[in-house]
Amino acid sequence: MEHPKSISARKAVQTTTGARGAQSLDRAATLLILVGRAGPSGARLADLIVQTDLTKPTVHRMLTALVRAGLLDQDPQTRRYHLGPEIYVLGTLASARFGLHPVSMRALTRLSQESGDSAFLSVAHDVYSICLHREDGPYPIKVQSLEAGDRHPLGVGAGSLALLSALPDREVDQIIAANADILSEKYPNYAGPALPRLVSETRRNGYAFNPGLMLSGSWAIGMAIRGEDGRPIGALSIGAIEGRLDAKRRHELKTLLRREADWIAMRLHQLRQGAARSRGR
Missing domain, CATH: 1.10.10.10 (Winged helix-like DNA-binding domain superfamily/Winged helix DNA-binding domain)
Structure with a gap:
């Protein structure tokens, strides 16, 4: 003892x-x-x-x-x-009560429930994208490539690629150049001429597509949410296993993503107008 x-x-x-x-x-x-x-x-x-x-x-x-x-x-x-950068990530995640995040929650819920798969909200910060929220749908097999708080170079992943592709060419070139080393080291499927080609395809198709470039078998489709000035303020994406994102279904999900991206942009505009009217009283 x-x-x-x-x-x-x-x-x-x-x-x-x-x-x-x-x-x-x-x-x-x-x-x-x-x-x-x-x-x-x-x-x-x-x-x-x-x-x-x-x-x-x-x-x-x-x-x-x-x-x-x-x-x-x-x-x-x-x-x-x-x-530092981690303070930004923590602050962004803690902003669930403000701005883009809370407005997007209803849209993310609709996307996840109607698609059955996982819906994501991402934003850009400097030359990176940050996942703000993940909303899982009822389909039993989930993709594991992205969680809230995850950060990747802009262009890596469907939502991130949608954000990058919505920027002017000059900014796209600058961002790709700034991330060249990390792309070569950690994201070889996006290195060299690959990412500029993906940006061109995204603009041509009207949506971003990730056919398992980050994680084999984990596919995703994404679309930018544009502000009143036309610049991207965020991106919505849907992630699913490979068998659930063939060409026909991507076309269907593109329609859902466009509907919800437009709804978020409209709702933010309405809130800003309401706030402006309140200040003018």
Whole structure:
């Protein structure tokens, strides 16, 4: 049996360790907030030290850990800290109560129920696309290629390809060039001349098509949601096993996707008009 003094000592160590862990989390959260408040210009290490009243080694160590996790980013030239890409992903996922996401939920439900398969909502961020939501239909076999929060280079996947193809040629070329290395390394089916060809096919067909280029047997069809200026604000896609996306069914799903993409665009326009009228009162 463990001696009572040993038990007390162990509990004291656990309590101390827990307190230190909570303190570290508090400090990390404070640094994230301070960097966010610094705005586009970013935050200097010296300023963060003053604002937190912590030692330079402590602040630097925590900032390095946050950069490593993708929650912060450090500009190599200015050495200033900015909010990182993972903060954007988390914020986008947390936006389920606002904007495009909640408006799209009814459309995603209709798509998943009418098709029987999985419906997805994606948005573009810089040269990547992010899946905001996945809504599964009643068909028992599900594709496993995409989940909420997943991020891929623009053009990789049906919804992502729809987003890329809806952009002007100059932007498409710039994005493909920026992602050239990662496409060659991790997405060989999209590397070289493949992605420009897929963009051309998407524009010609009126929808994006992924015949298992990311994951064998996992096919998908996608369509961009366009804003009032004609630019893509998001994309809807439907994923299914290969046998459920032949040419005839793709034509049927294209009609469903167009209907729901137009409905989302119209609904967003109505909400903006309503908000404008309210501000004018």
